Amino acid sequence: xxxxxxxxxxxxxxxxxxxxxxxxxxxxxxxxxxxxxxxxxxxxxxxxxxxxxxxxxxxxxxxxxxxxxxxxxxxxxxxxxxxxxxxxxxxxxxxxxxxxxxxxxxxxxxxxxxxxxxxxxxxxxxxxxxxxxxxxxxxxxxxxxxxxxxxxxxxxxxxxxxxxxxxxxxxxxxxxxxxxxxxxxxxxxxxxxxxxxxxxxxxxxxxxxxxxxxxxxxxxxxx
Amino acid sequence: xxxxxxxxxxxxxxxxxxxxxxxxxxxxxxxxxxxxxxxxxxxxxxxxxxxxxxxxxxxxxxxxxxxxxxxxxxxxxxxxxxxxxxxxxxxxxxxxxxxxxxxxxxxxxxxxxxxxxxxxxxxxxxxxxxxxxxxxxxxxxxxxxxxxxxxxxxxxxxxxxxxxxxxxxxxxxxxxxxxxxxxxxxxxxxxxxxxxxxxxxxxxxxxxxxxxxxxxxxxxxxxxxxxxxxxxxxxxxxxxxxxxxxxxxxxxxxxxxxxxxxxxxxxxxxxxxxxxxxxxxxxxxxxxxxxxxxxxxxxxxxxxxxxxxxxxxxxxxxxxxxxxxxxxxxxxxxxxxxxxxxxxxxxxxxxxxxxxxxxxxxxxxxxxxxxxxxxxxxxxxxxxxxxxxxxxxxxxxxxxxxxxxxxxxxxxxxxxxxxxxxxxxxxxxxxxxxxxxxxxxxxxxxxxxxxxxxxxxxxxxxxxxxxxxxxxxxxxxxxxxxxxxxxxxxxxxxxxxxxxxxxxxxxxxxxxxxxxxxxxxxxxxxxxxxxxxxxxxxxxxxxx
Ligand SMILES: Cc1cc2nc3c(=O)[nH]c(=O)nc-3n(C[C@H](O)[C@H](O)[C@H](O)COP(=O)(O)OP(=O)(O)OC[C@H]3O[C@@H](n4cnc5c(N)ncnc54)[C@H](O)[C@@H]3O)c2cc1C
Ligand code: SF4
Numbered sequence: 078x079x080x081x082x083x084x085x086x087x088x089x090x091x092x093x094x095x096x097x098x099x100x101x102x103x104x105x106x107x108x109x110x111x112x113x114x115x116x117x118x119x120x121x122x123x124x125x126x127x128x129x130x131x132x133x134x135x136x137x138x139x140x141x142x143x144x145x146x147x148x149x150x151x152x153x154x155x156x157x158x159x160x161x162x163x164x165x166x167x168x169x170x171x172x173x174x175x176x177x178x179x180x181x182x183x184x185x186x187x188x189x190x191x192x193x194x195x196x197x198x199x200x201x202x203x204x205x206x207x208x209x210x211x212x213x214x215x216x217x218x219x220x221x222x223x224x225x226x227x228x229x230x231x232x233x234x235x236x237x238x239x240x241x242x243x244x245x246x247x248x249x250x251x252x253x254x255x256x257x258x259x260x261x262x263x264x265x266x267x268x269x270x271x272x273x274x275x276x277x278x279x280x281x282x283x284x285x286x287x288x289x290x291x292x293x294x295x296x297x298x299x300x
Numbered sequence: 301x302x303x304x305x306x307x308x309x310x311x312x313x314x315x316x317x318x319x320x321x322x323x324x325x326x327x328x329x330x331x332x333x334x335x336x337x338x339x340x341x342x343x344x345x346x347x348x349x350x351x352x353x354x355x356x357x358x359x360x361x362x363x364x365x366x367x368x369x370x371x372x373x374x375x376x377x378x379x380x381x382x383x384x385x386x387x388x389x390x391x392x393x394x395x396x397x398x399x400x401x402x403x404x405x406x407x408x409x410x411x412x413x414x415x416x417x418x419x420x421x422x423x424x425x426x427x428x429x430x431x432x433x434x435x436x437x438x439x440x441x442x443x444x445x446x447x448x449x450x451x452x453x454x455x456x457x458x459x460x461x462x463x464x465x466x467x468x469x470x471x472x473x474x475x476x477x478x479x480x481x482x483x484x485x486x487x488x489x490x491x492x493x494x495x496x497x498x499x500x501x502x503x504x505x506x507x508x509x510x511x512x513x514x515x516x517x518x519x520x521x522x523x524x525x526x527x528x529x530x531x532x533x534x535x536x537x538x539x540x541x542x543x544x545x546x547x548x549x550x551x552x553x554x555x556x557x558x559x560x561x562x563x564x565x566x567x568x569x570x571x572x573x574x575x576x577x578x579x580x581x582x583x584x585x586x587x588x589x590x591x592x593x594x595x596x597x598x599x600x601x602x603x604x605x606x607x608x609x610x611x612x613x614x615x616x617x618x619x620x621x622x623x624x625x626x627x628x629x630x631x632x633x634x635x636x637x638x639x640x641x642x643x644x645x646x647x648x649x650x651x652x653x654x655x656x657x658x659x660x661x662x663x664x665x666x667x668x669x670x671x672x673x674x675x676x677x678x679x680x681x682x683x684x685x686x687x688x689x690x691x692x693x694x695x696x697x698x699x700x701x702x703x704x705x706x707x708x709x710x711x712x713x714x715x716x717x718x719x720x721x722x723x724x725x726x727x728x729x730x731x732x733x734x735x736x737x738x739x740x741x742x743x744x745x746x747x748x749x750x751x752x753x754x755x756x757x758x759x760x761x762x763x764x765x766x767x768x769x770x771x772x773x774x775x776x777x778x779x780x781x782x783x784x785x786x787x788x789x790x791x792x793x794x795x796x797x798x799x800x801x802x803x804x805x806x807x808x809x810x811x812x813x814x815x816x817x818x819x820x821x822x823x824x825x826x827x828x829x830x831x832x833x834x835x836x837x838x839x840x841x842x843x844x
Contacts, residue, residue: 107375109371109372113378114376142693143689165386168399168400169384169400170736171391240687244689257697259641263521266518268518271519273483273487274636274637283701
């Protein structure tokens, strides 16, 4: 397991002021890309595929898999995943004995909740964050064996669904691209400067110690 | 895209940004066409073009949609899931294969629509790996024959590559100049030099100068999600337009569910599902080119009273000897800003361990290439290889622009127990889905460990920190309808013709007896070009 205490504040905002959406009307975004991203940003914040208790479990789970800083609107992970499952799922194939993704998710969320109730007498979403984490560590390490998981296993669900689908939702969102300094959409204009340590004027500037204002200024002109 | 676009005597113009069309010849279903081809990817697309250019009447079917890249392809990993085969499949075995976007496409143009364009030749000895190198099984095709067709294929798809290739016998210079290497490629080169290995610019099927209606590559880096500029020389923009021009008909969103045979045991045509109904196209010959999972699935699903074990399966080998390629990687972090998302992902390569046999404790070879995963793929490495989640994961991801990595393409050996069979569940067409069972052999595992050590050394040599290995990844598929010398030990002969049913052919990645240590698409296209010429010769001799 792989969590650490709170990150130091200096790690936040590695690309101060960078907003990939500023490129929306430049040569880096074409019409089909704009439409796709618009649709993603407009995802309804309510369950259409999952039942309300499953949605609450999923929402709590997403907060542990990818905790988000409080100073910006969160990426609506549960909503994005629900919409994906509503459209039939993410991958098409299933690894035996997991069912196909939509069923695996319903089943897995129910089982996680059943596990929480058995071990702690409360729904997963009502548990303290540390308790939620300890359950997830047990799932990751193959230590959860509530019959509610049958015929899948908690470990397989954790590995093949939780750790695959939730991060895929997070890094499909422009907010996440800002956080990691990814250039984002790039068509028809691609890139020109491919050398080490070179950037095109339409790429994010990483802040260097003592040069935050400079980075912020340059990032304002990314586009 | 739920309605076919290639209808009413016209097909989408793949070079038009606004819904344009090109004329397309159409054949009535009652007409017995010379060839019905199932699948329009590296194998089927190439064959459709060449056979129609040689004067045969051709109808080619693809279960997937017919895209116009300029208007349909977004610069977005998620949206572009629409290129992949996402119909149900079941994966099991000790090392289940990851399918979906990792492994196969569903579109006119097949997997070449989203492939990474790496276009490599086999090492000549691999065509005789049993007799020359002592493992696997020999191919029934001579390497010199392949070498001639490789050159033709490279010209046909305008490969950009170096003037002199460092390994193997002489080959002509690549038709287009090599691309500028991005920083990830330059770091690969630095690592190789530190280890004393040669490296080169990767031969890529994306042009470095204008070619017909294709502009040069703009280094946008979304190659694996479809090329929205048409710089990439996929089957969709190279072979399919050639096929149309020569009089072939393409049927998009047309899923072939069964091949029909008659009392004499010959194929008579294909049953296919299009626009909500099952239809039947008559044909003198049927070619299956659905890639190494769908091809055996279709042959098995076509079982009938005369061929109860499936078509072309008297050897029992249809679906067996499935091979994927080891695709493990080593990753690390540079203090420099690398920004590996710029440019095609694999701009430099070393084939050192494909051509050097000394010092190996395993059979086979591998190459490794520079990498440039986009964020969703990269996070799947962080979660899959390291099990990261929580705040730690989010922080690690912030190093995205400093990340560096090299990834192998390694040979896995054929094993009859690795196979495609039919599962009990059915798909949206009511057809039984493929069950894909896979296990790495001991040789495979030794090869992977060797490669991981080597790749880690190369990262260490360039000063990469926070290094880690990704142990569980595979890519590319082959082997499930292998070609060979006789009907007992293979499904098709050197001409890709079934031993059992003389007018049934298989022409795609399934026919590979072994996979070698390079990406397969150029070899698939090369075999298809050769097959077309062989069919012409057989026809002239009255032997079709
Ligand atoms: C992400 C990724 C990157 C890759 N990068 C490279 C690379 O850089 N270099 C390389 O050499 N290779 C690469 N490959 C592999 C390469 O793309 C494939 O090996 C190659 O395209 C296979 O050719 P094929 O003709 O066998 O099948 P495909 O090209 O997959 O074509 C098969 C077609 O058949 C259709 N089909 C299947 N069954 C039916 C049916 N029953 N009815 C109708 N249609 C059907 C499918 O829809 C599909 O369009 C990559 C693959 C992936 C997934
Ligand atoms: S980098 Fe080049 S080949 Fe790749 S998608 Fe962009 S233009 Fe196409």
